[in-house]
Amino acid sequence: MPLTLDSPLNTVPDLPTRMVKALEKEGVTTVKDVLLWMPFRHEDRARTDPSGFQASEIPVCHQVIVTKAGTKYFGKRRGAGTFEAQVEPAGDSLMGGQLMTLRWWNMPFMSRVIAEGQRLIIYGKIKDWKGRLSIDHPEYEVIEDEEGSTIHSGRITPVYRLKAGVAQKTLRTATWYVVQALGDDFIQDLLPRPSEKGEFAGWSRARSLKVVHFAETMEDLEKARRYLALEEFYSYQLRVVRRRRAVMESGGHAHVAGPLVQDFEKALPFEMTGAQKRSLLEIQRDMASNAPMNRLLHGDVGSGKTVVAFASMLGAVESGRQAALMAPTQILAEQHFQTARKWLEPLGLNVALRTGTRAEEGGVELFTKKMSDKNQIVIGTHALLHDEDLVKNLGLVVIDEQHKFGVAQRAKLIQKGNTPDVLVMTATPIPRTLTLTIYGDLDVSTLDERPKERGKIITKVRPTSKQADAAKFLREQLEEGRQGYIVYPLIEESEKLDVTAAKKGYEEWSKLLPHFTVGLLHGKLSAEEKDLVMRDFRAAKIDVLVSTTVIEVGVDVPNSTVMFINHAERYGLAQLHQLRGRIGRGEHTSYCVLFVADKDDEAKSRLAILEETTDGFRISEEDLKRRGPGDVMGKAQSGAAPLKFAELLADTRLVRLARQLAEKSLDADPLLRSPRFAEIRPFVFQDDTSQAMMQ
Numbered sequence: 188m189p190l191t192l193d194s195p196l197n198t199v200p201d202l203p204t205r206m207v208k209a210l211e212k213e214g215v216t217t218v219k220d221v222l223l224w225m226p227f228r229h230e231d232r233a234r235t236d237p238s239g240f241q242a243s244e245i246p247v248c249h250q251v252i253v254t255k256a257g258t259k260y261f262g263k264r265r266g267a268g269t270f271e272a273q274v275e276p277a278g279d280s281l282m283g284g285q286l287m288t289l290r291w292w293n294m295p296f297m298s299r300v301i302a303e304g305q306r307l308i309i310y311g312k313i314k315d316w317k318g319r320l321s322i323d324h325p326e327y328e329v330i331e332d333e334e335g336s337t338i339h340s341g342r343i344t345p346v347y348r349l350k351a352g353v354a355q356k357t358l359r360t361a362t363w364y365v366v367q368a369l370g371d372d373f374i375q376d377l378l379p380r381p382s383e384k385g386e387f388a389g390w391s392r393a394r395s396l397k398v399v400h401f402a403e404t405m406e407d408l409e410k411a412r413r414y415l416a417l418e419e420f421y422s423y424q425l426r427v428v429r430r431r432r433a434v435m436e437s438g439g440h441a442h443v444a445g446p447l448v449q450d451f452e453k454a455l456p457f458e459m460t461g462a463q464k465r466s467l468l469e470i471q472r473d474m475a476s477n478a479p480m481n482r483l484l485h486g487d488v489g490s491g492k493t494v495v496a497f498a499s500m501l502g503a504v505e506s507g508r509q510a511a512l513m514a515p516t517q518i519l520a521e522q523h524f525q526t527a528r529k530w531l532e533p534l535g536l537n538v539a540l541r542t543g544t545r546a547e548e549g550g551v552e553l554f555t556k557k558m559s560d561k562n563q564i565v566i567g568t569h570a571l572l573h574d575e576d577l578v579k580n581l582g583l584v585v586i587d588e589q590h591k592f593g594v595a596q597r598a599k600l601i602q603k604g605n606t607p608d609v610l611v612m613t614a615t616p617i618p619r620t621l622t623l624t625i626y627g628d629l630d631v632s633t634l635d636e637r638p639k640e641r642g643k644i645i646t647k648v649r650p651t652s653k654q655a656d657a658a659k660f661l662r663e664q665l666e667e668g669r670q671g672y673i674v675y676p677l678i679e680e681s682e683k684l685d686v687t688a689a690k691k692g693y694e695e696w697s698k699l700l701p702h703f704t705v706g707l708l709h710g711k712l713s714a715e716e717k718d719l720v721m722r723d724f725r726a727a728k729i730d731v732l733v734s735t736t737v738i739e740v741g742v743d744v745p746n747s748t749v750m751f752i753n754h755a756e757r758y759g760l761a762q763l764h765q766l767r768g769r770i771g772r773g774e775h776t777s778y779c780v781l782f783v784a785d786k787d788d789e790a791k792s793r794l795a796i797l798e799e800t801t802d803g804f805r806i807s808e809e810d811l812k813r814r815g816p817g818d819v820m821g822k823a824q825s826g827a828a829p830l831k832f833a834e835l836l837a838d839t840r841l842v843r844l845a846r847q848l849a850e851k852s853l854d855a856d857p858l859l860r861s862p863r864f865a866e867i868r869p870f871v872f873q874d875d876t877s878q879a880m881m882q
């Protein structure tokens with residue numbers, strides 16, 4: 188019987204029983220378990236030098252025999268000791284008798300792993316010091332039998348991230364025999380068959396899944412990766428194209444902007460930037476059509492998205508419908524509400540706030556439980572979605588999601604039967620490939636121009652021991668009438684500890700700045716308390732705000748010019764960029780100091796990019812390089828398949844190809860009834876308004 192994905196490992200020809208047992212013990216029991224355990228990198232062990240050991244600029248691979256091994260101690264301070272193994276080439280090397288030293292500094296315990304007489308595969312750069320050859324900390328594997336070693340050397344070799352209990356060699360051996368035994372059609376293709384002339388001619392899912400483990404050439408390896416990446420993008424594109432079609436078919440309303448928008452623009456204390464004007468036009472054009480708008484307003488921190496949002500909302504109001512703005516946090520909802528009152532009430536509009544926690548009575552001035560037609564503009568949090576009365580007459584909803592991705596929320600609104608125009612605002616500077624993947628169902632407007640007359644932001648990474656100097660500097664800024672933020676660290680998984688740190692900081696800073704008012708903001712305060720603190724800060728009754736990261740998103744107080752972030756090493760680059768975006772929003776030069784532990788050189792180098800640039804796109808690219816797409820996607824799309832093969836900075840062309848393929852597939856088979864889609868159908872139709880059609 189041919190091997191299938193579900194075959195147990197003991198049916199894989201030639202795979203030694205002891206390895207089957209070792210894998211079974213760790214829950215790896217079928218062909219599928221092995222095949223889908225992807226290598227995280229490959230080593231080109233074909234680059235071995237048959238003439239023996241020689242100094243090399245790039246890592247090389249050799250099979251060697253250990254002739255001597257032991258721990259050495261250097262100098263007076265004996266330290267942990269260095270483990271050294273002397274090796275000679277294994278097999279029929281032309282250079283018999285040649286010797287080399289492998290060295291593991293401060294790792295005396297290696298004596299338990301490597302011993303005289305053993306056969307090893309080693310991989311690393313060979314150094315030549317006065318004729319003595321050595322490798323420091325080589326990659327190595329101990330080989331028990333000569334025959335098995337052909338799997339592990341002399342070829343491009345996969346390296347797997349291991350779980351406890353599974354050895355690299357065991358897993359690699361299992362994959363090798365699985366790949367040898369599987370036929371060409373053990374798995375169905377998801378992608379349509381590639382054209383004979385195209386890049387992927389001759390490739391299939393089956394072939395790619397085998398080649399990503401064991402490839403003959405680096406080119407093949409890359410081709411297999413790209414094929415599988417295309418497949419991933421294709422799944423996402425089926426989903427976004429399907430969603431887009433569902434929205435388009437659901438029928439919307441035409442909202443035509445009139446004189447209100449002009450009055451609004453005239454009353455603004457500044458002139459809109461070119462990018463703001465262009466984006467507003469794009470939005471207005473969408474809104475004026477009968478098809479529902481589905482647009483993303485994408486702009487770096489402080490690029491002025493809110494103004495564009497308000498101007499767009501007026502279009503819905505002028506057509507006799509309501510417009511809502513949904514913020515990710517209570518603080519932000521309150522802030523938008525204040526701005527809306529300032530800008531929109533003078534135009535005669537009725538503005539209301541709708542959040543989840545404000546008391547029904549007592550806060551009547553700000554809170555309206557039941558929406559009425561009178562409330563033309565409604566600002567709120569997610570609570571908005573539960574308001575049936577509002578949803579009925581909603582012409583436009585703006586979702587200010589910052590770095591939260593509200594796909595499900597959008598779907599929920601649409602499911603309610605009303606198809607409002609939707610504008611999603613985000614400051615997350617994500618690369619084009621990811622935008623197309625996650626937001627592929629949206630049209631995109633980009634605010635790529637910062638408002639003029641903005642002060643620069645100067646950023647410095649400093650050791651915590653320099654805080655006293657920083658305090659002096661802060662005092663000078665406050666004396667000039669500016670304000671500042673001091674952010675207390677994110678303590679993993681414990682909001683309570685965050686609060687304690689911030690409270691302590693608050694007390695310290697109150698003493699350090701006796702002539703100024705210090706405020707405290709954290710997540711444990713009630714909505715009313717938070718609101719009060721923010722209002723006082725906005726009104727400059729508070730000079731310095733000590734805070735946890737609750738201020739991260741969207742807070743806008745242009746007079747603030749200083750931000751200190753404690754334990755900056757605990758944050759991701761993107762999050763620091765968001766935090767820093769709270770300053771540099773007015774005309775004055777602003778200063779951001781990122782404090783890191785005194786000896787934390789790793790953090791210093793990682794954060795250096797923030798000293799160099801305030802361009803969110805560059806920072807996010809750097810972030811992506813360091814963290815990998817899986818991490819970013821995880822945040823972006825909970826419950827979705829992570830992108831394992833895609834390279835987000837490089838694969839834009841693949842996303843476009845995936846888009847075309849998805850459009851074609853959905854033209855031919857709108858409900859994806861063909862068996863090849865069986866596996867991904869639930870993913871494609873998740874949150875889809877047309878789900879009912881599937882039953």
Ligand SMILES: Nc1ncnc2c1ncn2[C@@H]1O[C@H](COP(=O)(O)OP(=O)(O)OP(=O)(O)O)[C@@H](O)[C@H]1O
Nearest residue numbers: 457458459460488489490491492493494614638741
């Ligand atoms: N064209 C402009 N000229 C001058 N100031 C502007 C302009 N547009 C907006 N602003 C002001 O700049 C500040 C930032 O704008 P806004 O809050 O809309 O930014 P944002 O894009 O939402 O940023 P973030 O994502 O950081 O919240 C606000 O104080 C706003 O009033």
